[in-house]
Amino acid sequence: MLIVKKFGGTSVADAERIRHVAGIIADDYSEGHDLVVVLSAQGDTTDDLIAKAAELNENPSRREMDVLLATGEQASVALMAMALEKLGLPVVSLSGRQAGIRTNTDYGSARIEKVDGERIRGELDRRRIVIVAGFQGINRNDDTTTLGRGGSDTTAVALAAALHADVCQFYKDVEGVYTSDPRKIPGARKLDEITYDEMMELASLGAQVLHNRSVQMAKRYGVELEVCSSFERKPGTIVKEVIDMEKTKISGVAKDTNTARIAVMGLADEPGIAFRVFRVLSNAKIVVDIILQSIGRDGTKDISFTVARSDGAAAVKVLSAQQSALGFSELDVSETVAKVSIVGAGMMSASGVATTMFEALYDAKVNINMISTSEIKISVLVNEEDADRAVSAIHRKFFED
């Protein structure tokens, strides 16, 4: 099998952990697999580099920031290669450029345009373990770029796609993807399988096991993913296109507190008003999540929506600036809300999932502020103080009863 493995910054934070990861790699190599290993920078390296830069320039160019940050992953891969050499294994470390990661020129948040897998294939043909610096690539100017948030995950999936790897494994400090946060919900259990879509909904809900960008790419190229434990050698959770839908109606329950609700009240009940409100927000690059529009009454209506909590103040500011143009009477913002969601590809073919969820919330005496549904997700906005109780109640109803 050709396996791409990805380890995050915590997994390579110090010599002891690097040795531990080297042990995992050595085991898999001894089983005859071809291995490509993608690494992040060690522990706090990236933050330390950012702090160093800030001492000199609070607003450096993204190009130079990328040159600086790319050194973090560069060091990781060399150190891991040395640890594997110590075990007597044939190994070679490669930068993003050497691994063929070609990106566009958006420094700091570059997109991968192409992967030229020739060098890696050559190294694998020589039976070498290939260690690749994640998060980085090279653009058409021959300059180093970094891929932004979730960059190393994206590197791993892109390589797995280009090399037609059998699986792309992400090593985490959990055993896989759970039906809910195992630290909070004692009954949470590990899922054997989950679909790409479910995985993305869970990630956007704050489960953050894998960054959506990498799951999206995996879905597009049909790369099978596995989320597995850095500590225990046992199967994790497989992420793929289609799983046995009969098995579970829903895959997980998640809470997202990174949300704020904004209500724009007393808008004229006329065509185009929603468009004008959301244009103001999109011009300010604010991403809107759940949207609720009240039914018109007395010639006016209200529009409520949620945004990332960090965007709450900015949303209020840009809307207030346009109050007379938009013609609303009042703006209300609440930052003490949370989004609780159930996700499941199975719910498409199952009836009563929403009913069961609402019943659980009723039983737990949780008031619902807003509701949003998609084909594989039902989200409710609740008061933040009720969120954990809501998650427990829903999880119990679907998984523990």
Next chain:
Amino acid sequence: MLIVKKFGGTSVADAERIRHVAGIIADDYSEGHDLVVVLSAQGDTTDDLIAKAAELNENPSRREMDVLLATGEQASVALMAMALEKLGLPVVSLSGRQAGIRTNTDYGSARIEKVDGERIRGELDRRRIVIVAGFQGINRNDDTTTLGRGGSDTTAVALAAALHADVCQFYKDVEGVYTSDPRKIPGARKLDEITYDEMMELASLGAQVLHNRSVQMAKRYGVELEVCSSFERKPGTIVKEVIDMEKTKISGVAKDTNTARIAVMGLADEPGIAFRVFRVLSNAKIVVDIILQSIGRDGTKDISFTVARSDGAAAVKVLSAQQSALGFSELDVSETVAKVSIVGAGMMSASGVATTMFEALYDAKVNINMISTSEIKISVLVNEEDADRAVSAIHRKFFED
């Protein structure tokens, strides 16, 4: 003017020093010069990286070591670029690879084979200040290499040669090249000019202002060098092929304590004996400096020579192992010796330089163990405890009287 400037690790050790260097660069840029700046890694970075590697593997491959070490210069150049951006200057940082430094495949001590200056020329045409990571290059396998000792100096001279720079400036914490060590000889004065050959002799004598490898390259390609102060804006010492020989007979007096004297006594006084002794040493990769052979007497003779002090024990070991083959009676080693030398292209055309030197030593009651002369250098081996007194006496005679 096109100027290549080189700053060492101490000059970029922290944010404050980086800002200071940025100020020097900004001044020169404002005068309209085209600037290429070569940097070393910050302060102790290289040592820290070596320590990290040692935790994982006491004997890592040189290839991976080079990948690791190259990150040090990479970070320096990005940080310097940020400091210059902060001053509002157009700047771009380049890795050794991007700067076109092509090397052979000797990881850890690669030689520069070619400099492809296209990228740098393009950046200079756009009026950008170009900051280049020293010490590193890329080989024909598309892998990062490092240049070994004196690597960043060599990068600077190689770029100056390829770009036909008007001068290659080395910034130091001294004002230039002195007639002797200014910390020890109060009368030492800065030289305005010195030849490449003198510079190399001085470097090999422990003055270590510039690494010989870079001076050699500068001589070969006719690159004018300047050693100048990081702290004061005034002319330093120019290093070039021919200087006004009438000006000074000798350029400097230097002491080198990194030496050990070995005497091989009671060798047969027959042809080929010296060859056999030194073949043993060269097979062991031990470099011999001064050689003295006594005149034969009673059918035997003695050969004395000096080696780097760190090679003293090894030299004794390999010679002892061959005692019967070489047929010597006794081996004597002294590690409490020092080499004191005067260097000067001017001495070729001046008589009495050696006499003046020996007179100074006689006046100072310093006993001479060995003497070695070349066209531009006279060295004497003295007891280490006499060395400083010898340097003072010679310096006084030539420069202060």
